[in-house]
Amino acid sequence: MRIPPPRVLTVAGSDSGGGAGIQADLKTMLALGTHGMSVVTAVTAQNSLGVQGAWPLPAEAVRAQFRSVVDDIGVEAVKTGMLASAELVETVAALLDEVTAPVVVDPVGISKHGDALLAASARDAVRTKLLPAATVATPNLDEVAWLTGVQVSSETGLRRAAEAVLSYGPRWALIKGGHLEGDAVDFLTDGVEEHWFRAPRHDNRHTHGTGCTLASAIAAGLAKGRSVPEAAAEAKSYVTGAIAAGFALGAGIGPVDHGWMSAR
Numbered sequence: 001m002r003i004p005p006p007r008v009l010t011v012a013g014s015d016s017g018g019g020a021g022i023q024a025d026l027k028t029m030l031a032l033g034t035h036g037m038s039v040v041t042a043v044t045a046q047n048s049l050g051v052q053g054a055w056p057l058p059a060e061a062v063r064a065q066f067r068s069v070v071d072d073i074g075v076e077a078v079k080t081g082m083l084a085s086a087e088l089v090e091t092v093a094a095l096l097d098e099v100t101a102p103v104v105v106d107p108v109g110i111s112k113h114g115d116a117l118l119a120a121s122a123r124d125a126v127r128t129k130l131l132p133a134a135t136v137a138t139p140n141l142d143e144v145a146w147l148t149g150v151q152v153s154s155e156t157g158l159r160r161a162a163e164a165v166l167s168y169g170p171r172w173a174l175i176k177g178g179h180l181e182g183d184a185v186d187f188l189t190d191g192v193e194e195h196w197f198r199a200p201r202h203d204n205r206h207t208h209g210t211g212c213t214l215a216s217a218i219a220a221g222l223a224k225g226r227s228v229p230e231a232a233a234e235a236k237s238y239v240t241g242a243i244a245a246g247f248a249l250g251a252g253i254g255p256v257d258h259g260w261m262s263a264r
């Protein structure tokens, strides 16, 4: 009988268009040789043009999904994405306390199109409950500014951003410089070690789902037993390939290609 693949759980919102959220997470987990599982926190009506609607689930439904997975199947790593409200941030943070698996927190705030995916009132809960539960937090620069007040407009500011994020308690901070100009540079630190991940910027507008994909790829690596820097390096290679292969779907921003490593 086949040895089961490592088990990875995403706690995130559903993207009906299939490019970001739960759908991106599960595709990434499959592509990287793991078994993906999901706790849906919110349902979004979403496509290449934006988010047309979002419906958070009751906290009870989130707790029930989490316990169904953890009590029977078990998890080797968890990733969190869109959590929608302060109540769900607090609910998920409390659930994370029940498991010992490493946790990748992608503090999703707004979509590429500027649609709010997290209530402004959730900031304190993210700072004081969710970030302390993270093995790795993966904010982009807008999320860094929202969470810490630190504004970064060039590569040299990434270290300052990471220090500010680490002050809220995650073990590692991976600051994504994807929104800067020039190479796509990310900076990872635990306050002692420093790792820079640099990739050529692909001039491809079809980048829907980049952040979800990177965070899920890190979680897949951690589930396979990699260290945080190893998992982040592999995740960076995977997301870079997926962005290079991103394709047009719909009239707006198409998805990255999660299947870029397999022959079609």
Ligand SMILES: Nc1ncnc2c1ncn2[C@@H]1O[C@H](COP(=O)(O)OP(=O)(O)OP(=O)(O)O)[C@@H](O)[C@H]1O
Pocket: 110, 111, 112, 139, 140, 141, 176, 177, 178, 179, 184, 185, 186, 199, 200, 201, 202, 203, 204, 207, 208, 209, 210, 211, 212, 214, 236, 239, 240, 243
């Ligand atoms: N055009 C690009 N070419 C290459 N890499 C990119 C590009 N844009 C972003 N990246 C990389 O993609 C990853 C995700 O970064 P990004 O800053 O896009 O995250 P995000 O803003 O959270 O994503 P999203 O916009 O999906 O929420 C990072 O590793 C970043 O460096």
Ligand SMILES: Cc1ncc(COP(=O)(O)O)c(N)n1
Pocket: 012, 013, 014, 015, 020, 021, 022, 044, 046, 081, 082, 108, 110, 111, 112, 113, 117, 207, 208, 209, 210, 211, 212
């Ligand atoms: C459910 C959900 N989760 C996360 C994102 C962020 O992804 P992006 O910024 O690429 O739109 C999204 N659009 N939808």
